[in-house]
Amino acid sequence: MLHRLIAAIFFTALMLMSLSTASAQSVRPPANAVNQPDSEQERVGTSNTLGTQSQSDYWRALRHGKSGISTTGRNDGLLIQSQGEDWRLIRKQYILKYSGWVLVGVIALLVLFFLIRGRIRLKGGRSGKTISRFSLAHRTAHWFMASVFIMLAISGLLILLGRIALAPLIGKGAYAIMASAAMQGHNLFGPLFIIALIWLVWLFIPGNFLKMVDLKWLAKGGGLIGGHASAGHYNFGEKVWFWFVVIGGLAISVTGILLEFPWLVENLLFLQLSTIVHGIAAVGLIAFALGHIYIGTLGMEGALDSMTTGDVDINWAIEHHDLWYEEVTGKPINKSGEDSDDDSPGHAQVYTQSRS
Amino acid sequence: MSFLKFVEEPLFYFAAAVFLIGALWRVIGIIRIGRKPDLAPAKGSGTAGFIAGNLRHFVPRNIFAKRTWIHIIGGYGFHFGLFALLLFAAPHIKFFDERILGISWPALPRWGFIIAAQFAFAGLIMLWVRRFSDPVMRLIADWDDHISSWLTFLVMLTGCLALQESHDILKAIHMLFVDVWLIYFPFSRLMHAVTFFLSRGYTGATYGRKGMTL
Numbered sequence: 125m126l127h128r129l130i131a132a133i134f135f136t137a138l139m140l141m142s143l144s145t146a147s148a149q150s151v152r153p154p155a156n157a158v159n160q161p162d163s164e165q166e167r168v169g170t171s172n173t174l175g176t177q178s179q180s181d182y183w184r185a186l187r188h189g190k191s192g193i194s195t196t197g198r199n200d201g202l203l204i205q206s207q208g209e210d211w212r213l214i215r216k217q218y219i220l221k222y223s224g225w226v227l228v229g230v231i232a233l234l235v236l237f238f239l240i241r242g243r244i245r246l247k248g249g250r251s252g253k254t255i256s257r258f259s260l261a262h263r264t265a266h267w268f269m270a271s272v273f274i275m276l277a278i279s280g281l282l283i284l285l286g287r288i289a290l291a292p293l294i295g296k297g298a299y300a301i302m303a304s305a306a307m308q309g310h311n312l313f314g315p316l317f318i319i320a321l322i323w324l325v326w327l328f329i330p331g332n333f334l335k336m337v338d339l340k341w342l343a344k345g346g347g348l349i350g351g352h353a354s355a356g357h358y359n360f361g362e363k364v365w366f367w368f369v370v371i372g373g374l375a376i377s378v379t380g381i382l383l384e385f386p387w388l389v390e391n392l393l394f395l396q397l398s399t400i401v402h403g404i405a406a407v408g409l410i411a412f413a414l415g416h417i418y419i420g421t422l423g424m425e426g427a428l429d430s431m432t433t434g435d436v437d438i439n440w441a442i443e444h445h446d447l448w449y450e451e452v453t454g455k456p457i458n459k460s461g462e463d464s465d466d467d468s469p470g471h472a473q474v475y476t477q478s479r480s
Numbered sequence: 481m482s483f484l485k486f487v488e489e490p491l492f493y494f495a496a497a498v499f500l501i502g503a504l505w506r507v508i509g510i511i512r513i514g515r516k517p518d519l520a521p522a523k524g525s526g527t528a529g530f531i532a533g534n535l536r537h538f539v540p541r542n543i544f545a546k547r548t549w550i551h552i553i554g555g556y557g558f559h560f561g562l563f564a565l566l567l568f569a570a571p572h573i574k575f576f577d578e579r580i581l582g583i584s585w586p587a588l589p590r591w592g593f594i595i596a597a598q599f600a601f602a603g604l605i606m607l608w609v610r611r612f613s614d615p616v617m618r619l620i621a622d623w624d625d626h627i628s629s630w631l632t633f634l635v636m637l638t639g640c641l642a643l644q645e646s647h648d649i650l651k652a653i654h655m656l657f658v659d660v661w662l663i664y665f666p667f668s669r670l671m672h673a674v675t676f677f678l679s680r681g682y683t684g685a686t687y688g689r690k691g692m693t694l
Contacts, residue, residue, distance in 0.1 A: 260614055264550050267609040268602070305641035305650055312594060312640050316602055433615065 211396035219400065223407040224285050230411045234418045241348075244424045246439050254435035255452065263434055265327050269320040275313045277410050282306035284403060314380045321373040331357040332366045337447065357448040361419075368412055375405040484652040487659055488579075495662035502666025503674050510678055523691030533684015534677050536694040550610055558603025564588065564596035565636070571645065597640050604633055628670045635661050 183204070258266070282290070283306050291299040338360040344350035346361055353359070358366065379398035382388055386395055420427050426440035441449040446457050540552045566572060570587035577584040588596065608629045611621045635657045642650035665671065687694055 260550065260610070263613040264606055264609045267613065268605050271605045271609070301647045301649055304644045304646055308643040309637070309641050312597055312643075313601070316598055319602065432612065433618075434613070 205392055207393055207396060211400070214400060215403070219403045219407075220285065220288060223403065224289060226407055226411055227281075227414070230414050234414060234423075238418075238422065243422065246425050246437065247443060248439045250426070250437045251439045253438045254429075254433075255438060255441055255449070256434055257430040257436045257441070258434045260434065262327050263431055265320070265323045266431055269317075269324050272313050272316045272320050273409075273413065276310060276317055277406070277413070279306040279310040279313070280406050281410070283310060284406075311384055314384060317373070317380075318377045321369070321377060325370055328366060332363050334360075334363060338363060352443075352446075354447050355445050356451070357445060359445065365412060365416055369409065372405045372409045372412075375401055376409070379405070482648070482652075484648045484655070487652050487655040491659045492579075492655065492662075495659035499662040499665050503671065506666055506671055507674060507678070510675060515682070518686075518689060520690075522689045524688050526685040526689045529688015529692075529694065530681040530685040532688065532694045533682075534680045536684070537680050550606055554603045554606030554610065556603070557599045558607055561596045561598070561600025561603060562632075562636070565593065565600055565639070568596075569593050569639075593643075597636070600636055601633075604629065604636070608633070624668050627664070628668050631657070631661050631664060632670070 282302055286299055286303055286306070290302070294302075335356065337354055337356060341353040341355050341360040344353040346359065347353040379402040382395060382398045383402060389395065420431065424444075426437050427444075429440070430436045438449070442457055450456055540548065545552070568586075568588040570593070573584055573587050608626075611617050611625060611629065635654070638650070638654040638657050642654050645651070661670075665673075684694060
């Protein structure tokens with residue numbers, strides 16, 4: 125009984141507060157601004173549909189931020205924010221229009237690449253000998269990021285593209301339910317992405333700075349043209365992916381925080397820009413991630429081992445990261461691409477060029 | 481009968497019965513096994529060892545901390561987060577109050593719920609990743625471990641997806657996974673939630689009788 129009474133008092137107080145706020149922050153135009161005839165009948169016979177004085181000037185002034193007639197709080201003195209229309213058009217005509225096609229295009233390219241190139245197999249087959257490439261901390265950080273990223277990507281794409289891609293198929297009602305769920309999931313997992321990003325950067329940044337050898341790797345197209353391309357612990361492609369994650373992840377994190385806590389900024393323009401940057405960075409990261417997933421699983425034999433067991437076959441290390449292999453084992457690789465060790469199966473515990 | 485009503489009432493009561501009877505059956509079964517007679521004279525208290533064994537396992541040992549920090553952080557994050565969600569989420573308290581216990585208690589604010597959920601999810605993901613990444617864990621883990629992890633994940637996920645509380649179907653999906661989880665519980669390693677104190681206590685009591693310091 126008591127809590128009902130308290131609730132009723134609180135609710136009444138809230139109602140009164142909102143009424144008083146509403147009267148203090150009236151957005152009603154001044155009396156002389158409204159000059160349209162009241163009825164359709166009255167309009168007939170006047171010089172134009174707006175009466176003797178056009179309202180265009182009045183609303184144009186509002187659009188351009190005429191002060192004195194507005195609400196209080198955020199965007200004082202601004203009743204209509206003109207950039208909002210630009211934001212809507214950019215979102216509709218570019219982001220919504222093309223982002224889905226970018227992802228479809230990347231998938232199509234990967235399928236085409238696979239059909240032409242096939243799986244990149246180990247030339248010498250598996251040796252049966254392995255060396256450590258990533259520690260348990262590296263693998264956990266990687267899969268933690270991957271899990272969170274997949275959740276965010278699915279929920280984010282549902283929010284971004286669901287209305288145009290899914291709603292016509294499943295109906296607006298069903299999409300409304302999915303969108304509600306996606307929004308909750310996206311907001312929940314968003315902060316975990318920031319933690320995952322910090323952890324990932326801390327562990328993976330050593331060895332990911334560009335070196336001269338990366339340019340040589342690039343010139344040889346990673347081995348697709350011009351023969352074997354030498355690489356250290358990370359090749360040029362992996363380094364680009366890492367820095368793309370860092371920059372894209374930072375952009376997504378900052379804009380995501382602003383979108384989840386909109387009261388952090390006074391200017392609405394920041395929030396509009398945030399939705400655009402957030403969308404572009406997310407679609408870019410998803411597109412890049414598709415390539416990353418492809419090469420790490422279907423595209424290259426032996427690559428996934430480094431992130432499941434943490435160990436890679438020595439032949440894989442020699443073929444794809446020869447400089448790293450030489451560095452961590454101290455054994456030079458001869459011209460035929462083999463080390464001078466015996467052929468017995470085994471495992472070598474080596475130091476990786478990164479934090480453990 | 482609506483789908484929501486079905487999963488909240490008949491299916492839930494059936495699942496709860498399976499959960500309670502099954503869990504009780506297994507605990508009683510474990511206790512009835514008893515222990516082998518120890519003919520050696522006791523050098524310490526088995527009861528004290530039982531209690532110490534349970535408490536000591538909550539504190540990570542320094543010599544293993546560097547190797548097990550993922551397990552420790554993940555384990556504590558997940559379990560604390562899960563218990564906070566289970567016991568202090570406003571919709572859960574309402575459910576307990578209206579359908580089971582008839583009493584209510586203060587709920588977490590929404591931001592508290594979100595943070596607890598994030599701890600729980602982060603911890604569960606870390607533990608699951610460790611399960612297939614760590615060479616030892618990979619060897620001892622089987623399908624039951626993975627089903628338990630995924631089922632728990634889906635219960636938590638569907639609950640959080642229904643946070644807006646604006647669509648009955650989302651709530652019904654959450655309840656369906658809760659029911660499945662309750663039914664699966666007694667037949668799986670999820671049982672560790674009620675048997676962990678027995679295994680820790682058994683080890684602790686054995687050591688306690690031998691006079692070993694835990």
